[in-house]
Amino acid sequence: MPDTLTVTDNRTGKTYTLALxxxxxxxxxxxxxxxxxxxxxxxxxxxxxxxxxxxxxxITYIDGDKGILRYRGYPIEQLAEKCTFPEVAYLILNGELPxxxxxxxWNEHLMRRTMLHENVKKxxxxxxxxxxxxxxxxxxxxxxxxFYNEAKKVLDPExxxxxxxxxxSKVPTIAAYTYRHSMGLPYVYPDNxxxxxxxxxxxxxxxxxxxxxxxxxxxxxxxxxxxxxADHEQNCSTSAMRGVxxxxxxxFVATAAAAAALYGPLHGGANEQVxxxxxxxxxxxxxxxxxxAVKNNKGKLMGFGHRIYKNYDPRARILKxxxxxxxxxxxRNPKLDIALELERIALxxxxxxxxxxxxxxDFYSGIIYQALGFRPxxxxxxxxxxxxxGWLAQWEEMITDPEQKIARPRQVYxxxxxxxxxxxx
Ligand code: ACO
Numbered sequence: 001m002p003d004t005l006t007v008t009d010n011r012t013g014k015t016y017t018l019a020l021x022x023x024x025x026x027x028x029x030x031x032x033x034x035x036x037x038x039x040x041x042x043x044x045x046x047x048x049x050x051x052x053x054x055x056x057x058x059i060t061y062i063d064g065d066k067g068i069l070r071y072r073g074y075p076i077e078q079l080a081e082k083c084t085f086p087e088v089a090y091l092i093l094n095g096e097l098p099x100x101x102x103x104x105x106w107n108e109h110l111m112r113r114t115m116l117h118e119n120v121k122k123x124x125x126x127x128x129x130x131x132x133x134x135x136x137x138x139x140x141x142x143x144x145x146x147f148y149n150e151a152k153k154v155l156d157p158e159x160x161x162x163x164x165x166x167x168x169s170k171v172p173t174i175a176a177y178t179y180r181h182s183m184g185l186p187y188v189y190p191d192n193x194x195x196x197x198x199x200x201x202x203x204x205x206x207x208x209x210x211x212x213x214x215x216x217x218x219x220x221x222x223x224x225x226x227x228x229x230a231d232h233e234q235n236c237s238t239s240a241m242r243g244v245x246x247x248x249x250x251x252f253v254a255t256a257a258a259a260a261a262l263y264g265p266l267h268g269g270a271n272e273q274v275x276x277x278x279x280x281x282x283x284x285x286x287x288x289x290x291x292x293a294v295k296n297n298k299g300k301l302m303g304f305g306h307r308i309y310k311n312y313d314p315r316a317r318i319l320k321x322x323x324x325x326x327x328x329x330x331x332r333n334p335k336l337d338i339a340l341e342l343e344r345i346a347l348x349x350x351x352x353x354x355x356x357x358x359x360x361x362d363f364y365s366g367i368i369y370q371a372l373g374f375r376p377x378x379x380x381x382x383x384x385x386x387x388x389x390g391w392l393a394q395w396e397e398m399i400t401d402p403e404q405k406i407a408r409p410r411q412v413y414x415x416x417x418x419x420x421x422x423x424x425x
Contacts, residue, residue, distance in 0.1 A: 231390025
């Protein structure tokens with residue numbers, strides 16, 4: 001069976017044979033379909049890229065219909081159960097899980113670079129007392145570009161490796177400082193005797209005790225949350241990372257751009273909105289009325305639906321389990337009962353069934369974060385920490401892909417035809 005498509009242009013009667021590559025056509029091959037030699041040729045029109053592959057990638061595999069998520073071939077369920085977040089970060093960046101020696105070496109390198117330059121700290125002190133933590137995170141990430149001037153040598157593999165390491169090491173410190181800043185608390189310096197996640201907890205929650213002792217159950221829950229959020233192929237923020245990175249901007253500003261994309265309520269900002277929605281609903285008995293209002297176009301059920309998953313988001317299933325483990329330590333967040341009721345009613349309702357709307361990762365993550373003591377404003381920052389790994393792995397893949405060029409989509413022009421500027425008074 002030939003790997004080709006035959007396309008007939010009914011305007012001219014001409015037939016074209018288009019090669020299939022891994023089952024897909026190259027959009028540029030459409031350009032040969034012209035009505036005359038001056039015709040620009042056919043393009044594919046795909047606002048929001050719902051059916052356009054912009055790259056080849058070997059990092060993350062998703063089958064949205066079956067609810068499958070894998071990093072480098074490993075199912076997310078197994079990674080969440082058996083691995084630590086730094087091991088998964090290593091896997092995503094390097095393609096293989098680390099050996100015990102490699103894991104130790106990787107941890108040492110990661111933990112050695114957790115400190116921020118004192119001027120970064122001063123920079124952060126300049127934010128207003130009620131600045132949104134995500135705004136602080138994005139700005140500070142961009143500001144790192146001014147501290148590591150060599151980062152702009154993006155074609156040098158050694159420089160890239162160092163900057164990727166720096167960014168991943170420092171994101172928990174930046175994130176913790178945004179939290180401390182918004183609480184009016186002094187910043188806590190990293191403690192490199194702790195693991196990546198435990199140290200994050202130390203920088204968040206250490207008060208006057210001489211040595212902070214992280215709760216192991218909470219540390220494991222945070223580690224699992226980080227694993228689940230580490231990458232998700234070509235989503236909005238990753239596409240921003242690749243798009244900005246394709247101009248050979250340095251990885252810090254490209255990561256800031258990706259984080260800005262994550263900030264939006266339709267992407268990583270959704271878990272903040274889920275909590276606000278659960279507050280608005282107020283109690284379990286008000287769920288049916290709320291669902292009815294959503295169906296009457298009152299708005300969306302936040303934490304429901306996904307561009308790719310048309311089945312239960314596998315991350316949401318793991319988080320539902322993790323939520324119960326966290327509540328064993330923190331006490332039950334009453335919002336869980338509203339969320340469970342919302343899920344139960346929505347999954348039985350034709351509106352949601354027909355549209356294949358299931359809970360996504362944001363539906364349960366916010367409830368866990370709140371039980372851990374975070375205000376909703378921090379939720380997207382907590383998402384950005386692990387996703388920095390995915391962004392940078394995708395950036396590295398993009399920079400080293402010989403087929404990639406500066407991202408530059410086309411448009412279908414719908415404006416005025418040529419006209420002359422009238423005489424001015
Ligand atoms: N609640 C109610 N209806 C919904 C929802 C929802 N959460 N999501 C989609 N729909 C409806 C749409 O109104 C549309 O209905 P229609 O066919 O009658 O017009 C239909 O389902 C298809 O939805 P689209 O908007 O075409 O789906 P799309 O793939 O563009 O959007 C998105 C996906 C943005 C995630 C959407 O489902 C949404 O806004 N969900 C709520 C926000 C959210 O939870 N975002 C987090 C996503 S996960 C992440 O980014 C980490």
